[in-house]
Amino acid sequence: RCVFYHNVFCYAAPMHDENKVFDKIRPYFFVAAIMIALPSLLSLYGGQTGRLLVATQKMKGDPFFEQKVIYIFDHSFWGARGIIVNQPFENQSPEKFSVPYKNAHFYNAGPVHFPSLITVALSRPKKASRWRIQPLTIVDYKGFEHRFPSYAKEDAPLDFYVGYSGWDMGQLETEIKNGMWNIVDCNIKSLRDTVPSAELWSYLSQNEQKNICP
DSSP, X not given: OEEEETTTEEEEOOOHHXXXXXXXXXXXXXXXXHHXXXXXXXXXXXTXXXXXXXXXXXXXXXXXXXXXXXXXXXXXXTEEEEEESSOXXXXXXXXXXXXXXXXXXXXXXXXXXXXXXXXXXXXXOEEEETTEEESOEEEEGGGHHHHOHHHHHSOSOEEEEESBEEEOTTHHHHHHHTTSXXXXXXXXXXXXXXXXXXXXXXXXXXXXXXXXXX
């Protein structure tokens, strides 16, 4: 708009209506920017991924987690998933689990999706976050042979986990804060090559104040 001043010259008057419109839509621009940036920000959070949870005495009496050691393979803002690594089945027959690998070991990994879900733990480093690498790759057995044909053809030992352990958003953080778990940042493969599964919890619990990583 042009407004004459003393009939001599004109200047552009402020567009108040347009400013009001922008003020109304400005919050939506901020929301859109946050939604675009949010996935990148969440990817920075690795939580306890790649680490071990060692149950403390506060877990005594818990039907699932008393004296258990859990490898966390996925931890984000939305929750966490892990596998119990010191709870092998008494019956280690591959036929029981319909798995055609003779050199296989089977573990009860937790109550979630038990016994329908079977995963395979591969000694294959995987990115846990932008700054951390976890020593194991956990894959669904249904897609295992297709994704990792070289592993499937080898006669090397394979660890199969039935079910898994899971936590909702913020649940694991609360349990750690309440002293229900000790955190151990060791390479699980090296640790298990040194300590038998049945002795893993005792070893980690008795040596929690020492350098326990092989």
